[in-house]
Amino acid sequence: MTEAATVRVPGGAQAVQRALDVLHCFHDNGPDLSASELARRLELPVSTAHRLARTLLGAGFLEQDARTSRYRLGPAVTELGRLSYHQRGLHLAAPELSDLAERTGATADLALRSGPHAVIVAGGSVTPKVGLRRPLHSTALGKVLLAWARPGEGGPSSLPPLPAFTDRTIVEPAAMEAELARVRDDAYALNDGESAYGVRTLAVPVLDGAGHARFALAVRATPEVITAARTEWFLVQARSCARALEVLLLSPAERRPPAS
């Protein structure tokens, strides 16, 4: 299992590509990694991994523990992250999400797409899973992001592995295509134990003017809370919140007309 998270572009880029892979390495694996661990994870010679790490260190994208000389994400990442967080207006979303969570008694999560993953960037729960990466094919958030995928982000065809987490996980590409058609028809996605048992999630898109999903909004709870009878009510709440987020997160130019 190589780190094929990013699309390999043909143009000259190997060194940069690898350096970015080093950074990407820090979600999946622990908060800090040694040079040789990096090399192993990325299947690179130690020498090369070490050089990349030193370069990232010099630019502030990594920092090194003085005692153990292990690497962890550096101040430049924190800085740029805060910047893009605010540029996307995500700090405006937090109150809306808390409100939704409180109103519904469920967990509310907002995710955006990052390559082949859905990434939760803001949450309205008490223990936010913010920063968490979820696969696209086995989560309600992911299915929404796939169903209304922006052009150029790659549709469901760009996800070869599709590992099964439970016996309900959809793994067949054809079944996934059918599921996405259903999601588009009903205008919401349901995840009923496809990534873990005992968790039911409803997700709706935050759409832009072109009809593509910029974000996905999820409401998550146990099946006892989100019963079939109450599903419609949860959807109304979620869609209302999604509508509010369209106004908060999208500039007027990219927003869709109010009466759509």
Next chain:
Amino acid sequence: MTEAATVRVPGGAQAVQRALDVLHCFHDNGPDLSASELARRLELPVSTAHRLARTLLGAGFLEQDARTSRYRLGPAVTELGRLSYHQRGLHLAAPELSDLAERTGATADLALRSGPHAVIVAGGSVTPKVGLRRPLHSTALGKVLLAWARPGEGGPSSLPPLPAFTDRTIVEPAAMEAELARVRDDAYALNDGESAYGVRTLAVPVLDGAGHARFALAVRATPEVITAARTEWFLVQARSCARALEVLLLSPAERRPPAS
């Protein structure tokens, strides 16, 4: 004025170095940049800047506006930023800072050092300046970070330019050294109109076990609020908050003993 923000390391790294400079380009200049603007800012051939941007695009560190094909920070930055934000425990700091701001009626900011800048990463004010970069030599936050600089981060000598913002800005290296000695003696830094008139800032360090500043905590208001007579009281409040942050942000191993 080249982008010399990062330390140039001798080892093979040019391509990576430049790619990271591209990312760093997005604080200073607007939220989105075109390929040729990037080239101009970084003094690179358009061809090269374009290739770097495409590589960053493929890895999700940039994203491209579909209409204007300008670049902006991508989802991977948001994702990694959230991750490192939580790894540093900064979400735990927000309530403390709000509390401090409310108690003192001033703005409370928490900053960390990123190369030659102090970066505000969390704030307790109504309009947080989070993500903002401030120079080290002309802010109270910066002076604290310099006075208790961690080894290997470079002391005041590593800041050649020292531009003057007002007639009170300290520009002489010798004067800066003396100022830092005073800061260390008094255990706080004062910025009285050195970066802008009508703003007075007090800053104290959040120290680790080795006696180095991991963060700087600032209290900012007009001179009418932070009078000479009330300075001591503000310092007591700030230091109490800094002490609380030591416990929240530092692991027991890197923390200093309670009775120091």
Next chain:
DNA sequence: AACTCGCTTCCCATGATGTGGGATTGAGGA
């Protein structure tokens, strides 16, 4: 319309630049 300017994007010969095997040093562990 025709012209022009600036931008994005692709191509490709050149050699500068990243590569990685291996040597060296230092820090634990048995």
Next chain:
DNA sequence: TCCTCAATCCCACATCATGGGAAGCGAGTT
């Protein structure tokens, strides 16, 4: 003490990034 594993440095090789150039657009101007 010896042994192992990791961090760091070195250097000859050829792979890979480089950047000049040209083609293709789109918008604004005459």
